[in-house]
Amino acid sequence: MNTSTSAALAQGDSVPARLNGRLLGVLAGLAALGALSTNIILPALPRMASELSVGMRDMGPVLSGFFLAFAVGQLFVGPISDRWGRRGPVLSGLSLFIAGSLVCAWAQTLPVLVAGRVVQAIGVCAASVLSRAIARDLFEGEALSRTLALTMVAMAAAPGFSPLLGSAMEYGPGWRGSFVLVGFLGLLLALAYVAAVGETHSRDRRAAATFGEVLRGYVALARDSRFMGPAFAVSVIVGGLYAFFAATPAVLMGRMGLSALGLGLFFACTVFVVFGAGMFAPRLAHHWGAVRVSCIGCMAALVGALAMLAGGEGRNLAYFAGAVALYLLGMGLVNPLGTAMALGPFSRQAGLASSLLGGLQMACAGVMTVLASLAGSSAGLGIVLAVASVAAFAALVASGHQRKAVPSPQ
Structure with a gap:
């Protein structure tokens, strides 16, 4: 190749x-x-x-x-x-x-x-x-959705x-x-x-850009609902993943008595949920559309978050694991499809768009990690993840991506 x-x-x-x-x-x-x-x-x-x-x-x-x-x-x-x-x-x-x-x-x-x-x-x-x-x-x-699904599974795993x-x-x-x-x-x-x-970036598609042009490109992307809607949805959902990793040790080790090895095994098991969702996301999007499947993912994540919130601190490990699995299932659907929707219309600015998407993800991850760490409980984590799920759903609906497939590049 x-x-x-x-x-x-x-x-x-x-x-x-x-x-x-x-x-x-x-x-x-x-x-x-x-x-x-x-x-x-x-x-x-x-x-x-x-x-x-x-x-x-x-x-x-x-x-x-x-x-x-x-x-x-x-x-x-x-x-x-x-x-x-x-x-x-x-x-x-x-x-x-x-x-x-x-x-x-x-x-x-x-x-x-x-x-x-x-x-x-x-x-x-x-x-x-x-x-x-x-x-x-x-x-x-669809090929982009499938490729991103598999790579995003690795990133989440x-x-x-x-x-x-x-x-x-x-x-x-x-x-x-x-x-x-x-x-x-x-x-x-x-x-x-x-x-x-x-x-992979052919010479005829490259564009010389000054600092001012790059800045204007970022501003244009930030004002384009085709990018910002799915990009924000992905960012807050992935931010929830980082919040989960930040808050879970205190919940499982500090409140449920899990050992360090048990915590590592628990984290490892969550990978299979993300893997399964990522594998099925492109197939579901083929039949129902990327936006619809992403919204379903947001709702699944919200149900998991509300289950954490409702459970408080009195539930057992199996209950907490089930709530986590629902959130990660939703995240596994939204992440690859939302990324494909955000990058799809911007083939000539793929690097710029990917950079801004990455910046949004890290910003959301940083804020949500701090909030979840301060909460230090499964209920507090549930609140953070519930807000993230609702925000992601609203961003997808408001973005105008009401299509049955990922948009073709311009």
């Missing part, structure tokens, strides 16, 4: 679009690497603080620094890739990510560790943003499996080994990208 793609690009032709296992694996890896590199260290934070001779409260910048750099960096990656192509930013970003991972692995002080995390974030934000842009370069319509992997690493090489592991995965992804994907 890489050779034929390069030949087509050299002639200014469109890129052949055929989904295969290697391409899907690379896109899924690019989408998931950022979440994996963050959640894998969560079980090791107490040990990291001890070895660096700081308190647990001082470890906040290890996470917040990453999210801030990730959110800001991706706003620049999209426009750069729209101008110069996807290959350079992807490989440069992965190189930065590998370098940042090595800095973290050998850090002897907290400031060096935070600096390494910032470098990690600046690098990996390119992978996350451009996984969506590459999918938009190659596919449209990474936070579920990575704490369990991080816990396992604690019994072996420790937290420094976790950074080496994710750096090695970044190297494998770079090699796989070169072999299986290559450049």
